Amino acid sequence: MRHRTVVSTVVSTVVSALCGALALALPAQAATSGPSGHTIVFGHRGASAYAPENTLSSVQRAADLGTDWVENDVQRTRDGALVVIHDTTLARTTDVKRRYPRRSPWAVGSFTLAEIKKLDAGNWFAPRFRGERVPTLGEYLGRLDRTGQGLLLELKQPELYPGIEGQTLDVLGRAGWLDRRHLTRRLIVQSFNADALRTTHRLHPGVRTGFLGSPPVSQLTRYAAFSDAVNPPQGAVTAAYVAAVHRLMGPHGRRMRVDAWTVDSAAAALRLVKLRVDGIITNRPDVMERAVRPSAAEAA
Template identity: 40%
Template structure:
């Protein structure tokens, strides 16, 4: 734990020296600058290409999504890589935990054949590669910190990478989210210029007013399981100054239900569903 605290302190020092780390809330934008209904391609256009690959992200660009979502984890040797599961078993021809594999080992895996022969050999990309490839394209990137509790300090590493690439103030380009709300609090402290989203899993009790109040102190988006969404929740999210983009929409009926409730966007495997309005 002391090593982790030292890492965070060191990165925070770099951000502060660069003029990037501001006091809590100072200079932060309360919402992304895009005003239209947000059509967010889940792990890329993952209904049409293997999830979290360049093929899926390129398809999202072709289909004119506003953002595509990526899941970020860390390799054994410290590289930020894009994969949803904690293991490579489901979506590649390999086995093992991401955190136990080096980047070289990860890059040898086929992340496309499971989806279709035409995607054979599709590699697992790094966050660095994704940022470089799409930074000048007309699409934003929703970065999810996947299981950050497995990778202590990953939020600071992402913040530093965005700063190095001068994307730290691109509120129209980058959103960062996670199910780990403590990590997102820390991310907002490190980089308050980037919009933050909190992912919320389904629970029968729903989302309380107190939870929303707490979220509003550091988050710009509440991104819940679609089963939680109704007009009341949308109104309460908006009353707390945040936007709401539920996940994961896979059918026209689901998309229309979310739109009728008044959401600000949808996270979907099929980007055409975000254009039904």
């Protein structure tokens, strides 16, 4: 197992270097998020205003709405499986309290995958989603392969799961998500934890990354060494801040991006577009798409 991991890391590093070189030869927009240079809409945990967050139903709902990108959260079970769930506890979005009443605080990392797979992750949202399960990262990637969507993957509190950066890359690699097409057009890894992004960049330099937060302008240069984007809460976005980020080049030799979260009103979206943000992360991707896309008349 140890030997296989070392070999995998070495191969990954070589491949990533080649992919990085190839990516630099592509048009700039190909290495951002969409083909036409417009503001990208990311479905937050899928289309989480309309389906239970981080589930396959939420991914599918986002796809049905025409959302090209979805965002998710990755954590690790007690027995080492990667699952897609936001909270570090299972209590809010599953029936874990009923099924395992004596295991408070119901931390994700204290349950095995088999135990988590017994939980209902949909009924809390609406009865029609009863029986929805917490997906593994592999299952989630499989659904995206069918829908064709891109993935903004968040390493959720990686300090709780030592080594999750390499493990996540391993799962992505086995699923075929570390080839040139995915690296330049369909995958971004983000986190609030700068060390996790540094580790991800070191293990696989070809992977685009985004730092969640709004570092002071004086510190942005440090982040540009390992992060392709700064993704702040919408309230922290100003024209001056966006301009400061855009002045910097990220590790792949392109202008750094600004993707703001979590934006659900059309008025807020329009404000951010005027401030020249590159992406909007939202629970209501259909509302955001209508807000940020010009009409045919305006486009002409």
